[in-house]
Amino acid sequence: MRTTVGIVGAGPAGLLLARLLHRAGVDAAVLESRDRRHVERRQRAGILEQGTVDVLRAAGAGERMDREGLRHDGIELRYAGTRHRVDFPALTGGRSVMAYAQTEVCKDLIALRLADGGPLLFEAEALAVDGADTDRPRVRFRHRGVEDVLECDYVVGCDGSWGVTRRAVPAALSRVFEQTYPFGWLGVLADAPPSHDELVYARHDRGFALLSLRSPSVSRLYLQVPAGTDADSWDDGAIWDELERRVEAAGAPPLTRGPISQKSVTPMRSSVHEPMRYGRLYLAGDAAHIVPPTGAKGLNLAVGDVVTFARALVHRRETGSDALLDGYSATCLRRVWQAQRFSADLTALLHRAPDAPPFEDRLQHARLERLTSCRAAATDLAEGYTGLPF
Numbered sequence: 487m488r489t490t491v492g493i494v495g496a497g498p499a500g501l502l503l504a505r506l507l508h509r510a511g512v513d514a515a516v517l518e519s520r521d522r523r524h525v526e527r528r529q530r531a532g533i534l535e536q537g538t539v540d541v542l543r544a545a546g547a548g549e550r551m552d553r554e555g556l557r558h559d560g561i562e563l564r565y566a567g568t569r570h571r572v573d574f575p576a577l578t579g580g581r582s583v584m585a586y587a588q589t590e591v592c593k594d595l596i597a598l599r600l601a602d603g604g605p606l607l608f609e610a611e612a613l614a615v616d617g618a619d620t621d622r623p624r625v626r627f628r629h630r631g632v633e634d635v636l637e638c639d640y641v642v643g644c645d646g647s648w649g650v651t652r653r654a655v656p657a658a659l660s661r662v663f664e665q666t667y668p669f670g671w672l673g674v675l676a677d678a679p680p681s682h683d684e685l686v687y688a689r690h691d692r693g694f695a696l697l698s699l700r701s702p703s704v705s706r707l708y709l710q711v712p713a714g715t716d717a718d719s720w721d722d723g724a725i726w727d728e729l730e731r732r733v734e735a736a737g738a739p740p741l742t743r744g745p746i747s748q749k750s751v752t753p754m755r756s757s758v759h760e761p762m763r764y765g766r767l768y769l770a771g772d773a774a775h776i777v778p779p780t781g782a783k784g785l786n787l788a789v790g791d792v793v794t795f796a797r798a799l800v801h802r803r804e805t806g807s808d809a810l811l812d813g814y815s816a817t818c819l820r821r822v823w824q825a826q827r828f829s830a831d832l833t834a835l836l837h838r839a840p841d842a843p844p845f846e847d848r849l850q851h852a853r854l855e856r857l858t859s860c861r862a863a864a865t866d867l868a869e870g871y872t873g874l875p876f
């Protein structure tokens with residue numbers, strides 16, 4: 487097989503890149519190790535920054551999102567039994583976010599890719615990228631048991647945090663910056679209407695809790711739990727009781743309970759692989775960086791990376807200049823580190839480390855008070871949450 491851009495991975499990064507390239511008249515092939523059903527059902531992110539919403543619309547992938555997604559103009563912070571709303575449009579000059587699940591973004595982009603004529607190969611596992619430092623990089627892959635080679639002008643590794651493309655960057659040139667947290671998130675999907683029409687972020691002495699949603703009839707709820715917790719050690723009643731305790735605040739409506747259809751524990755970690763480009767191999771999304779989910783940045787960063795790559799490739803075609811492609815890693819990393827900063831700050835603000843001294847508790851309260859009483863501090867949060875422009 488031969489193509490201009492070989493894309494490894496059909497998560498949001500790979501699928502959106504395929505769409506952007508198709509619209510720009512650049513041919514590409516997407517290899518995805520899992521089957522379509524798996525990719526369309528994997529529960530992950532659900533908050534789209536303003537820039538992501540704009541990109542999806544411009545790519546012709548926003549029709550269902552605009553119909554079924556829920557625009558959010560703010561979040562609620564709860565701590566010490568109090569409630570405080572952060573109003574995004576008022577603080578950012580009109581920006582907001584959209585609650586629209588990653589599963590739905592992937593379904594929309596897969597349908598478009600297939601309508602665009604593909605190729606999008608499911609159950610096609612990339613084994614290795616060869617010749618990344620040459621003009622003809624190749625992806626060796628196995629499709630339904632048969633080995634094949636995809637010859638490309640460029641390879642974009644969109645294969646997530648456990649992918650293989652990153653391994654083509656020589657170890658001597660790679661640097662990985664990492665941080666792990668001593669806690670994770672127990673996330674549940676519940677057939678229950680959301681108790682609040684915006685996301686609720688709660689800081690409590692027993693740990694963090696988040697009330698989120700997937701649709702007007704499905705809630706997505708999270709509890710901070712110690713690292714290594716087994717999700718099955720929590721029964722449904724205990725989950726609801728603990729959520730109730732942690733989000734309790736004066737005047738807050740009681741939680742709407744309902745059957746829990748899924749539960750799992752996500753470890754919390756941050757990592758950045760530098761550089762994000764080696765020769766003609768470009769890393770995008772979780773293949774290059776992981777953020778803790780607190781700031782809802784993972785999917786949005788993936789979008790930022792592939793927009794940067796697509797623009798750089800179009801720039802090369804229009805001007806003959808490789809400048810933007812050469813600058814890909816530096817351009818993306820500026821945004822990535824801002825998202826890491828934002829996610830780390832929000833995580834530290836709201837979670838309680840198992841060994842946190844009382845001094846740290848007081849500091850958290852002081853930070854929250856500052857945030858909820860000072861417009862400049864709230865503006866910083868609102869700008870970070872709604873995202874940097876692409």
Ligand SMILES: Cc1cc2nc3c(=O)[nH]c(=O)nc-3n(C[C@H](O)[C@H](O)[C@H](O)COP(=O)(O)OP(=O)(O)OC[C@H]3O[C@@H](n4cnc5c(N)ncnc54)[C@H](O)[C@@H]3O)c2cc1C
Pocket residue numbers: 494495496497498499500517518519520525529530531532533588610611612613644645646647648649650752770771772773779781782783784785786788
């Ligand atoms: C459990 C979990 C929960 C999350 N929750 C949130 C959240 O609440 N909010 C938030 O903002 N972010 C969340 N994230 C992060 C967010 O979902 C990711 O940042 C986002 O999926 C990144 O998209 P991506 O396309 O870069 O990678 P992925 O979505 O991981 O896609 C990578 C794709 O590559 C495929 N692949 C892997 N290896 C190969 C191979 N060798 N060959 C071919 N294909 C391969 C995979 O099957 C996958 O389809 C969560 C992530 C996880 C893992």
